[in-house]
Amino acid sequence: MKPKFGTMCVLVGSLLTITAVAYADDVDQHHPMTFIKDSAITSLIKTKLAAEHLSTLKNIKVDTDDKGVVWLSGYAPSQMLVDKSESIARNTDGVRAVKNNIVVKMD
Numbered sequence: 361m362k363p364k365f366g367t368m369c370v371l372v373g374s375l376l377t378i379t380a381v382a383y384a385d386d387v388d389q390h391h392p393m394t395f396i397k398d399s400a401i402t403s404l405i406k407t408k409l410a411a412e413h414l415s416t417l418k419n420i421k422v423d424t425d426d427k428g429v430v431w432l433s434g435y436a437p438s439q440m441l442v443d444k445s446e447s448i449a450r451n452t453d454g455v456r457a458v459k460n461n462i463v464v465k466m467d
Contacts, residue, residue, distance in 0.1 A: 419434045
């Protein structure tokens with residue numbers, strides 16, 4: 361059990377580092393319409409999902425297009441987790457819209 365926890369900590373730490381670097385490089389703070397690169401938005405959402413300890417993270421795919429639209433797909437065991445995943449995506453900086461295609465599916 362401890363190796364899995366350690367691996368998850370390394371993964372989350374790496375994602376946070378990548379996200380911080382990508383965010384710092386991709387934001388034009390002098391332009392009124394700041395732009396966050398799509399990969400940075402995707403990383404932020406995945407990090408937030410991991411922080412919530414959602415066991416279904418492995419079944420949810422997150423993609424972001426160049427306009428800030430996040431596409432969620434895959435499956436979750438309950439509507440509550442589908443809604444929570446969408447809420448996390450909607451409340452992430454740089455997200456302009458969320459297209460939720462996650463389906464409820466029991467394993």
